[in-house]
Amino acid sequence: MRPRLRFALAAATAVLASGAGRAEVEVTDTVLFRAGPQARYTTSPPTTDTVAPIYELLTLSARNVQTGFAERVELVVSAFGAANLGTNPWWNGYLNSGTFSGDLSLAFVKGEFGKGAVVARLGRMMVAGGTSRMLQLDGASLLWRAPAGLSLSLFGGAPVSARFDARGGPYDANPVSGDVAAGGRLAWSHPAIEVGASTLVAWDNGSTSREEVAGDLRLSPLRWLDVLATGTYALDRSQWAEISGSAVLRPSTAVSVSLDYRHTIPSLFLSSQSILWVFSDGYREELGANVRWNATRVVTVELGGAKLFYEDGFRALLRCTLRPDRLGAIGVEGSWLDAPDNGYGFGRLFASRRFGALTATLDLQAMHFDQQVNRQDWSYLGSASLGLPIAKGLTATLAGAAGSTPWYENRFDVLAKLTWQNFTAPEVRP
Amino acid sequence: MTRRLLLAAVLVAAAGCSAKGKTAQAPQSPPYVFPHSVHVDAEVACTNCHAGIDKSTALPATVRDVKLPAKSEACAGCHDPIPKLAIPARALEWTLTFSHAAHLPKVKGDCKACHKELPEAGDAAAKAPPMVACTACHYHAQEFAQARCSPCHVDLKRFPLKPVAAYRHEANFLQTHADWARSGAQTCAQCHDQTKCAECHAATTGPLKQDVQFPERVQSDFIHRGDWVSRHQIEASADPAGCRRCHGSGYCRSCHELNAVAPGVPGAGAPHPLPYANHSTDARRNIVACAGCHDQGAQSSCVLCHSTGGVNPHPPGFLDRFRTADKTKPGCRICHR
Numbered sequence: 001m002r003p004r005l006r007f008a009l010a011a012a013t014a015v016l017a018s019g020a021g022r023a024e025v026e027v028t029d030t031v032l033f034r035a036g037p038q039a040r041y042t043t044s045p046p047t048t049d050t051v052a053p054i055y056e057l058l059t060l061s062a063r064n065v066q067t068g069f070a071e072r073v074e075l076v077v078s079a080f081g082a083a084n085l086g087t088n089p090w091w092n093g094y095l096n097s098g099t100f101s102g103d104l105s106l107a108f109v110k111g112e113f114g115k116g117a118v119v120a121r122l123g124r125m126m127v128a129g130g131t132s133r134m135l136q137l138d139g140a141s142l143l144w145r146a147p148a149g150l151s152l153s154l155f156g157g158a159p160v161s162a163r164f165d166a167r168g169g170p171y172d173a174n175p176v177s178g179d180v181a182a183g184g185r186l187a188w189s190h191p192a193i194e195v196g197a198s199t200l201v202a203w204d205n206g207s208t209s210r211e212e213v214a215g216d217l218r219l220s221p222l223r224w225l226d227v228l229a230t231g232t233y234a235l236d237r238s239q240w241a242e243i244s245g246s247a248v249l250r251p252s253t254a255v256s257v258s259l260d261y262r263h264t265i266p267s268l269f270l271s272s273q274s275i276l277w278v279f280s281d282g283y284r285e286e287l288g289a290n291v292r293w294n295a296t297r298v299v300t301v302e303l304g305g306a307k308l309f310y311e312d313g314f315r316a317l318l319r320c321t322l323r324p325d326r327l328g329a330i331g332v333e334g335s336w337l338d339a340p341d342n343g344y345g346f347g348r349l350f351a352s353r354r355f356g357a358l359t360a361t362l363d364l365q366a367m368h369f370d371q372q373v374n375r376q377d378w379s380y381l382g383s384a385s386l387g388l389p390i391a392k393g394l395t396a397t398l399a400g401a402a403g404s405t406p407w408y409e410n411r412f413d414v415l416a417k418l419t420w421q422n423f424t425a426p427e428v429r430p
Numbered sequence: 431m432t433r434r435l436l437l438a439a440v441l442v443a444a445a446g447c448s449a450k451g452k453t454a455q456a457p458q459s460p461p462y463v464f465p466h467s468v469h470v471d472a473e474v475a476c477t478n479c480h481a482g483i484d485k486s487t488a489l490p491a492t493v494r495d496v497k498l499p500a501k502s503e504a505c506a507g508c509h510d511p512i513p514k515l516a517i518p519a520r521a522l523e524w525t526l527t528f529s530h531a532a533h534l535p536k537v538k539g540d541c542k543a544c545h546k547e548l549p550e551a552g553d554a555a556a557k558a559p560p561m562v563a564c565t566a567c568h569y570h571a572q573e574f575a576q577a578r579c580s581p582c583h584v585d586l587k588r589f590p591l592k593p594v595a596a597y598r599h600e601a602n603f604l605q606t607h608a609d610w611a612r613s614g615a616q617t618c619a620q621c622h623d624q625t626k627c628a629e630c631h632a633a634t635t636g637p638l639k640q641d642v643q644f645p646e647r648v649q650s651d652f653i654h655r656g657d658w659v660s661r662h663q664i665e666a667s668a669d670p671a672g673c674r675r676c677h678g679s680g681y682c683r684s685c686h687e688l689n690a691v692a693p694g695v696p697g698a699g700a701p702h703p704l705p706y707a708n709h710s711t712d713a714r715r716n717i718v719a720c721a722g723c724h725d726q727g728a729q730s731s732c733v734l735c736h737s738t739g740g741v742n743p744h745p746p747g748f749l750d751r752f753r754t755a756d757k758t759k760p761g762c763r764i765c766h767r
Contacts, residue, residue, distance in 0.1 A: 281745035290602035
């Protein structure tokens with residue numbers, strides 16, 4: 001971690017500590033151990049090593065912290081640390097071939113001023129809204145809810161790098177891939193309409209790597225209808241990077257329908273400093289519809305599909321879930337993707353059931369490829385878990401998975417985790 | 431030094447929070463002891479007991495907003511002797527910001543305008559006016575549109591609220607939630623902490639795939655559920671931009687290097703034929719697939735053949751679009767020195 005960031009974080013945390021007594025605090029702390037195979041293809045023939053990392057995952061939200069400098073202060077931290085007990089694994093996006101890993105997903109302080117008219121964040125955060133596409137950023141953001149439905153949001157900072165590595169450049173795991181990024185959104189909202197204009201500019205090593213402007217629109221003309229539309233234009237490449245629109249209809253309390261259209265030019269999602277985007281003239285276009293029908297109190301049916309236009313294809317999904325009581329659910333799911341290079345059909349059976357204090361889950365999956373993947377037609381995977389509350393706020397979970405996939409003739413994974421939560425009514429989670 | 435300072439500060443904060451922090455597991459408030467209905471029927475004025483309510487600008491934190499008259503002539507009219515009544519303190523704080531002082535003049539001191547029901551002795555919960563009592567006068571449409579719940583609601587995140595109407599997260603919400611968030615990120619934030627977003631969207635720093643971390647959530651929509659490794663290239667071909675929303679080139683290459691499908695790795699084998707006769711056609715169609723291994727800027731293997739004087743790599747129409755483009759940009763300078 002950069003010294004300046006460490007100091008800022010320490011100072012902010014120390015200031016907040018004094019007022020934390022009246023805070024609403026939600027903490028989830030998980031110790032998770034997993035063991036399973038990981039293939040090594042650098043040798044011939046390939047070998048399989050056992051990786052067995054142990055993780056400590058912490059998320060903390062302290063809200064309504066009382067301080068003298070803001071009306072409502074919030075401190076949010078989400079982080080993990082891990083050590084490996086087997087051979088060194090791929091640390092999910094970062095190959096440091098080391099025994100230890102760890103990272104900080106979030107660490108920010110948020111304050112509200114002027115009865116919520118101004119909201120400021122400082123630290124490592126996710127920036128949502130407009131063309132920012134959930135940008136993970138080390139920096140600051142500011143929202144001003146102005147009178148007459150106007151609002152202005154601004155942000156600036158450095159896109160987050162994996163494991164505090166060097167930012168920017170072609171090796172960056174951050175999708176914005178720059179060392180500095182800034183942007184904002186100006187919007188006008190009304191109960192029936194919201195219109196926004198936004199921009200995102202990223203620089204990499206002193207030159208721009210992304211320059212985008214975007215517009216977004218929400219129309220809610222009727223209680224049962226919402227229409228959403230967005231368009232993102234890449235200024236530096238004079239092309240529309242993305243155009244999307246969807247209509248969400250709720251003809252009854254039991255039925256919801258969405259109609260979606262999406263047009264993207266994938267090469268414009270690469271940095272403009274990449275050599276690669278100049279080779280491409282491809283685009284992707286999808287038009288689809290989805291229906292969710294709560295047929296009865298017990299049965300929910302979801303049906304969806306989309307036509308792929310650029311290269312003839314389609315995707316489809318059918319899922320039926322039964323919830324006979326509050327103790328559990330059982331569902332069956334099938335999905336298909338027919339794309340030019342390859343396609344697959346996917347079937348899944350899942351169930352969860354509470355037996356007293358014990359909660360058991362089962363998940364069985366099978367997949368068939370239109371064209372072989374690593375000379376295999378099928379992939380099978382099954383997993384099961386048992387969860388048991390062992391003390392107030394403390395839950396133990398044991399899980400195991402077994403499968404035969406194109407990349408593993410057979411594989412077995414085990415997972416054990418101990419989760420402590422200090423709340424029983426958390427914010428809305430699935 | 432700084433690391434110790436950080437650690438100490440975090441520990442102090444966490445200790446302060448967890449020691450004194452109020453959670454949803456806090457005990458319930460003791461039941462009410464005062465029989466309101468009898469007194470309302472007897473037309474006893476509310477302000478006899480709730481003296482000073484007309485000056486109250488906020489709901490008190492833990493006390494019930496009541497001051498029983500010590501020696502009330504009003505009570506003595508019916509009670510002989512006056513019963514001793516101890517009003518227990520509330521155990522839970524109100525989660526609303528509300529000023530009786532501002533509202534009472536607007537209803538001309540008529541408490542019943544909002545308080546249609548009152549708690550009776552033995553009732554565990556307050557019969558606070560429902561939100562419809564507020565919206566009868568305040569439409570709050572603008573606040574709703576701007577997701578400004580906080581002026582009245584202290585905190586919504588502590589309640590496991592079931593989303594209503596537009597916020598039910600139904601139909602194809604996994605895909606459309608991005609469009610919702612573009613125009614309504616503040617609305618999302620009324621119920622969801624960023625920790626919720628980060629579970630999936632902190633792909634750069636996250637430790638695990640969601641279905642690995644949460645094997646018990648079999649009903650959740652996880653994009654990368656199951657044997658994702660085997661089908662990721664199929665999904666990436668159908669929707670390359672979908673990958674690049676969350677993953678930079680470094681993410682792809684870290685795994686491709688481990689599995690020896692990236693150039694420059696000892697023992698590496700290419701996932702395409704070598705020589706790659708159709709590479710120009712495939713690059714036109716799906717350049718993001720190439721970027722999974724070959725996005726190294728000036729060190730990219732593409733530059734060997736496609737630098738100025740070599741094979742023109744640009745698709746038809748490219749030069750028309752960029753005729754006036756600034757070729758001093760770093761991406762252009764790799765070839766157009």
